[in-house]
Amino acid sequence: DKLWSPTGSHHPVDIIQLTIIFFILIFSVATQDIAVDGWALTLLTKKNIGWVSTCNKVGQSLGFALAYIPLVCLESPSIPNKYFRRTPIEDKGLITFSGFLYATGFSFMIVNTIVVIFRHEKRSKLDRRILRRSHSMSVEHTANVNYQSGVGTENEMKNSKLPTSDFSIETGTKSQPNDGEMNERGEVSLFNTYRALIRIIQLKPVAIFTIMTVILMMCTFSTYSATNLKLIEYGFPKEELGLFNLLFLPLDFILPFMFVRCTIGPRPLTILAMTLIPKLLINCLNIPITHFTPYFRISTNDTLMMNNSTHASFSWAFYAILTTEFTLDRIVSNLIFVLHLAFCAKISDPAIGGTYLTLLTTVINLAGVLGSSLCLRLIEPLTFRSCKRTEIYPGLYSNSSVALVNITSNITCSGNKDCTGATESCVKLFDGYYVQLIAFLIIGIIFTICLLYPKAKYLESLPPSEFLYDPTVRLCCCPCGLSNQPKIGASDRAIISDNNTNHEVYTNYSHEK
8 A cells, every 4th residue: 555645545534533532632732731821820920921922822833833844844755755865765755644643742741741850839829819818808807806896895995984904805816827737728629610710701801801802803813714715716726825824934933022012011902902904904905816816827738727727837926915915914913813812811810820811712712713614604605696608709818727708698596507508607706705804894893993992991901800710709619618708606796785875795805905
C-alpha cells in the first residue's frame, strides 16, 4: 500500500474510533488550556494582567506555526523530494502523522513534568477567601453586637446608682485563621465550581458582556469559512490559499506586542467598540474580490470553460489586492482578539483560576463556530437565481475563460432542473454570501451605535467587584459548613427596654475597663 494516499483509499476509515480518540485528545488539551489560563492570572500582577491576551495570542500563533508548517511540509513527499533528498522516494515523506502525534505527546509529558517539579503553588485562593470572608463577617457581627451593648451599657451606667466596677461586659475576640487551620477545612468541590459558573453567568454585567460577545462574533467572524470557500469556488487553488495564509503568521507574532498599550490600558472595551465598523468594512471588501476572481485568472490550457482547467494561475495584481485585504484583516482581527481577551482577564476572578476566564472564552468559541455553521447554511437560501436562455458567442475574454453570453429570458429558479428550456440554465444573480456581508454591516453599525459603545463604557465604569463571584453569598451549601450569613445564637440575644425609662440589659457580654 502507498504510504501517501487519500484517506480511505485502501481500507475504510473507522469514524467512531477516530471520534473517540480525538475527543479524548481535545478534552485533555482543553483541560490543560484552562489550567494555563488560570496560571496566567495568578502569575501576572494586577497591573500587568492585560499581558494575558498578548501571551495567549503569541503562544497560539507560535504553536500553530511550529506544528502545522513542519507537518504539512515534511509529511508531503513532494517537498522533501525537491529540497531535502538526493534520491526522490515516491509516496513517502520525512515524517508520518502518527510519528508527529508521538513527538507532540512526549513533548507534552516532558514540559508538564518540568512544570510539576520546578513550580509549586499555594492552596486554592477560593478556599482562603471563603474562610476569611466568613470569619470577617462573623467578627464584624460580633463587634457590632458588642458596640451596641457597650453603648447601651454606658447610658445605663450614667443613670444607674450602682458603681461602675460592679457592672462589666465581657468581650470575646477571635484570632485570624492560620494556614494550618484552613488546610484542615474542606475545599470547594467540583460540583460547587460548576455551580459557581452558573451564578457567574447570572450576574448582570457578565450577562451584558456575554450578549455583546455573541453579537460581535456573529457579525465579524462568521463569514471566514465562507470567504475561503468562495475563493476556491471561483478558481483560487486551495493549496495556494493555505500557503498564502501561512505567510501572515509573522503578523500574529508582531501585532500583539504593538497593541500592548491598548490592552493594559483602562479602556480596552471602548477601543474594541471603535474597531467593529472598520472590521465589517474590511469584510465587505471580499464582495468585489471574490466576484472578480475569475477575471484575474490566467488559464494554462486550451479548455473553454474555467471548471475544466487543470492548471491555473493569477495575475500579480490579484495577489497584491488579496495581500492588502488579508493584511488589513489580520491587523483588525488581532486587535479585536487581544482587546477582548484583555478585558476578560481583567474581570476574571483569580479565586477560581482559569475557570472564569475559560467560561468567557468559551462564549467566544461557541459564537464563532455556531455563527460560521449558520452562515454556511444560509448561503443557498439567500442566493438569488433565475432561468436564463443563453446564446454563446465565440469571443472570449483575453485573460479568462468566461464566455460572452446573451441573456434573453428571466424566470426565478432554484436549480437547473427548474429550467424547462433546452438552452436555459439557472444562473446566479446575487450570491447569498454577499447578502450576509451587507446584512452584517448594517446590523454591526446599528449594534455599535445602540449597544456596544454605550455598554462598553458602562462595563468599564463598574468596579471589579461587580464581576467577582462572592462565595460567602452564593455557596450556601459549601462543604466548609459555612452559611451565607453568620447566625446569632440564643445567648447573643439582648432584651432592651424603653429608652425613656430605666432600662436593663441582660447579656452574657461584659466590659472590662
